[in-house]
Amino acid sequence: MFFLPLPGPGLRVADDSQLGISADRLLAWTPCLDDLQLSNVSAHSWQVTAPFLIYIYDVFVEADATEVLVPGASCPSP
Amino acid sequence: MSLALITRALLLLGALGASGCAGARVNVTADRARYPLSLSPVVRDGRGRPYDAASLVKVGWLDVRKTTPGFVYSALTVPPARDFSDEINAQVAAAGGEAVVGLTVTVAGGCGWLNGFPILNALPVWPGCVPVRLTGDIVRRRNILP
Numbered sequence: 001m002f003f004l005p006l007p008g009p010g011l012r013v014a015d016d017s018q019l020g021i022s023a024d025r026l027l028a029w030t031p032c033l034d035d036l037q038l039s040n041v042s043a044h045s046w047q048v049t050a051p052f053l054i055y056i057y058d059v060f061v062e063a064d065a066t067e068v069l070v071p072g073a074s075c076p077s078p
Numbered sequence: 079m080s081l082a083l084i085t086r087a088l089l090l091l092g093a094l095g096a097s098g099c100a101g102a103r104v105n106v107t108a109d110r111a112r113y114p115l116s117l118s119p120v121v122r123d124g125r126g127r128p129y130d131a132a133s134l135v136k137v138g139w140l141d142v143r144k145t146t147p148g149f150v151y152s153a154l155t156v157p158p159a160r161d162f163s164d165e166i167n168a169q170v171a172a173a174g175g176e177a178v179v180g181l182t183v184t185v186a187g188g189c190g191w192l193n194g195f196p197i198l199n200a201l202p203v204w205p206g207c208v209p210v211r212l213t214g215d216i217v218r219r220r221n222i223l224p
Contacts, residue, residue, distance in 0.1 A: 035122070038117065040105070041105065041106040042104065042106060043106055043183065043185050043208050043210045044101065044152075045101050045102055045152075045207070046099060046101025046102075046152045046193060046206065047100060047101060047190065047199070049099070049194045049199055050093050050094055051196045051197065052089075053090075053094075055194055057190060057194065061106075061183050061185060
């Protein structure tokens with residue numbers, strides 16, 4: 001979420017959270033026998049504006065993650 | 079009450095009266111993609127065997143963008159879902175790939191001016207939008223001829 005900086009009085013809060021999703025973080029702990037499947041992926045973008053006072057802008061991506069067994073998958077031999 | 083105070087109050091009321099909200103929400107699908115899509119660097123074959131960077135070779139770069147408009151303060155998006163299958167199939171086939179790894183789904187820039195357009199975004203008919211971008215590495219297995 002971003003509160004755009006304004007000259008003079010006004011909100012000056014900023015949260016530069018990284019945009020987008022990467023399964024690197026999701027799958028890093030996934031065992032070799034199963035995967036995480038994403039579904040219901042949706043993207044949002046909105047902005048609230050009060051001229052000269054407040055500009056609030058937010059974008060985000062959401063998804064449902066489900067752990068699924070992979071048929072025939074096997075772990076590598078130690 | 080001083081004139082300055084009244085002026086400030088009127089400006090504040092005017093700004094609040096002209097405040098608005100716009101945007102969009104869209105479902106992202108690729109149900110008809112003919113190639114496996116992985117958000118990690120690893121992808122599995124039909125037998126479940128995983129292939130990582132050591133066993134894959136990058137043959138191209140996937141980049142698909144679609145912008146979807148929304149109305150009524152982002153409550154109504156037309157269409158409500160965007161399917162990226164055709165573009166993915168076309169780009170992977172053109173690159174001679176077998177899968178996409180490192181897929182990312184991002185909301186790109188480009189709609190801020192529309193979503194935040196002063197005064198007009200107070201109207202429910204004013205459109206907002208959400209620009210969705212899919213990127214990733216198009217890969218194929220090493221030592222497998224196309």
